[in-house]
Amino acid sequence: MSAATTTPPAPALTPDARISLRAHVRHTGALVRRNLLWIRQDPESMFDALLMPIVFTLLFVYVFGGSIGQALGGGQDGYVQYVIPGMIAMMSMTLSQGVGTGFSQDFNSGVMDRFRSLPIGRGSVLFAKIAVEMARMLFATTVLMIVAVLVGFDIDHWAGLFAAVGLSAVFASSIMWVFLTLGVVLKNAQSVQAMGFMVLFPLQFGSSIFAPTQSMPGWLQSFTDYNPLSTLADAARGLMVGGPVAHDLWITLGWAVAITAVMAPVAIHKFRTKT
Amino acid sequence: MSVARDACRRDVGALSVAAAIVWGMKRIDDIPRAADSAVTVRGLVKHYGETKALDGVDLDVREGTVMGVLGPNGAGKTTLVRILSTLITPDSGQAHVAGYDVVRQPRQLRRVIGLTGQYASVDEKLPGWENLYMIGRLLDLSRRDARARADELLERFSLTEAGKRPASTYSGGMRRRLDLAASMIGHPAVLFLDEPTTGLDPRTRNEVWDEVKRMVGDGVTVLLTTQYMEEAEQLASELTVVDRGKVIANGGIEELKAKVGGRTLRVRPADPLQLRPLAAYLDELGITGLANTTVDTERGAVLVPILSDEQLTAVVGAVTARGITVSAVTTELPSLDEVFLSLTGHRASAPQDPAPATDDAREEVAA
Numbered sequence: 001m002s003a004a005t006t007t008p009p010a011p012a013l014t015p016d017a018r019i020s021l022r023a024h025v026r027h028t029g030a031l032v033r034r035n036l037l038w039i040r041q042d043p044e045s046m047f048d049a050l051l052m053p054i055v056f057t058l059l060f061v062y063v064f065g066g067s068i069g070q071a072l073g074g075g076q077d078g079y080v081q082y083v084i085p086g087m088i089a090m091m092s093m094t095l096s097q098g099v100g101t102g103f104s105q106d107f108n109s110g111v112m113d114r115f116r117s118l119p120i121g122r123g124s125v126l127f128a129k130i131a132v133e134m135a136r137m138l139f140a141t142t143v144l145m146i147v148a149v150l151v152g153f154d155i156d157h158w159a160g161l162f163a164a165v166g167l168s169a170v171f172a173s174s175i176m177w178v179f180l181t182l183g184v185v186l187k188n189a190q191s192v193q194a195m196g197f198m199v200l201f202p203l204q205f206g207s208s209i210f211a212p213t214q215s216m217p218g219w220l221q222s223f224t225d226y227n228p229l230s231t232l233a234d235a236a237r238g239l240m241v242g243g244p245v246a247h248d249l250w251i252t253l254g255w256a257v258a259i260t261a262v263m264a265p266v267a268i269h270k271f272r273t274k275t
Numbered sequence: 276m277s278v279a280r281d282a283c284r285r286d287v288g289a290l291s292v293a294a295a296i297v298w299g300m301k302r303i304d305d306i307p308r309a310a311d312s313a314v315t316v317r318g319l320v321k322h323y324g325e326t327k328a329l330d331g332v333d334l335d336v337r338e339g340t341v342m343g344v345l346g347p348n349g350a351g352k353t354t355l356v357r358i359l360s361t362l363i364t365p366d367s368g369q370a371h372v373a374g375y376d377v378v379r380q381p382r383q384l385r386r387v388i389g390l391t392g393q394y395a396s397v398d399e400k401l402p403g404w405e406n407l408y409m410i411g412r413l414l415d416l417s418r419r420d421a422r423a424r425a426d427e428l429l430e431r432f433s434l435t436e437a438g439k440r441p442a443s444t445y446s447g448g449m450r451r452r453l454d455l456a457a458s459m460i461g462h463p464a465v466l467f468l469d470e471p472t473t474g475l476d477p478r479t480r481n482e483v484w485d486e487v488k489r490m491v492g493d494g495v496t497v498l499l500t501t502q503y504m505e506e507a508e509q510l511a512s513e514l515t516v517v518d519r520g521k522v523i524a525n526g527g528i529e530e531l532k533a534k535v536g537g538r539t540l541r542v543r544p545a546d547p548l549q550l551r552p553l554a555a556y557l558d559e560l561g562i563t564g565l566a567n568t569t570v571d572t573e574r575g576a577v578l579v580p581i582l583s584d585e586q587l588t589a590v591v592g593a594v595t596a597r598g599i600t601v602s603a604v605t606t607e608l609p610s611l612d613e614v615f616l617s618l619t620g621h622r623a624s625a626p627q628d629p630a631p632a633t634d635d636a637r638e639e640v641a642a
Contacts, residue, residue: 117362
């Protein structure tokens, strides 16, 4: 009643508080702990990171390995050397979806609103999620390498192996912005997963990850040659088993920078303005 | 500049103008709360395309009081809370919480508020204790303090035993208690409760109300949105009724209750044949201020509108004196629909969820 007529009391217009770097680190730490507790609470969430490298390696090496290897001229053992570097690239893609589905769940459960009403930088929520997904990726890669050695993969260049894993992680971090955007924009985790599958499946299989592209029809080759997953897989292959690296490496890094430059601002904008 | 001018006026003494300006500004910076208004809202507007979620809302909540915001689904209650807790920004208008501007000082504002509701919630996958500890750390408590605060709040909200279990295993009431505990970690000056008991059974609802009353007892200012008149009456001292993004009434709760006709006393005689004689008798009685009774033949009861406890006592006394055996006497608060009908002349414009059944808003007084 009287509310409408009285003028509002003048607020103290001090500039808004800043969040120190130390506070950022502390907040990110608390949120990383939360994501790790998720895994402890629900160990099944690690199944994909554990089973995917095992199942895919066995499947490709023993089902397709013989015939593709023959065409390659090295038999099944030759195919192992061919496919394992590509699998690192493939897995980092599939696992980066977790950032999107995780965000989607947080939005739908209301946890994100709790975070957004707390005096923390919104980046902390993001970085914690990315850090945990990176750790999952590292775990999956370790499993993959163990299986790889068991099926006969020769690790000749350890430095090359680490470089390949690093390159995959860099590229995956750019793809994470795409999934983050999907996680913020799409209604629920299932649609993020479905959309992610639709985007990733053609990219993963329409590439040089599982088979050389030379035998593919010309129209497909023009796609696979521009597909960043091909260059990523080829670069990883060069690093791990030898062969040309520089060209594919630069193209892959170029893609990573370009995707990040476009998608990170989009993701952050969508995240900030999500109602 | 008005700050400086105020300071000058206050210091009519021999102080130099410059010193007064510096002193005045510093002092107000140190105590950023304005007067005794904890929440000040002026002309707040938020549109979603064609939908006017908020269409020029004014609101004042005095420090240490509980303001109820009553309205049907889609009235704009949640939008209001989301703007005040900095989750979304308004299209136009001003809002200050504990002296901070929701648009220009969101980080400082977030430090002094607590939020609990339909949307802001705890992490179901984490144990109760871990939820509280995490929020403590996010509020910049040291590890030790965050641990202590988590223990303390679990104890206070009777959740100590459940503290190690994931929140997903909690009952509805436990979940809401954990929500409330989570919003109390930072000792907020202002607490926003967005429909805190929607979806709870009556017993659990009473539990949550008791907790909220305790929190209010500690001096926290509360802004509560609800669809239930009974909830507003239980918790709030002042009420703002909103409909389609506009405030259609505000004031003290007693004032509004008088406006909407207060409670209804429902008397059911044991013998249905006594129904009309009882109604006629009560009408003739002329207890001060009593409006006419109505007869609900379907449920076999006489409905008596009452405005005060004195009237209630007088009616019950009169029925007893008359020697009529009654099988039930209940009082009912007006439903949200009835409140709207008397305030606006139209029914609550709830798109999906209708106002609660009158059964919800009924309390036994005698039998």
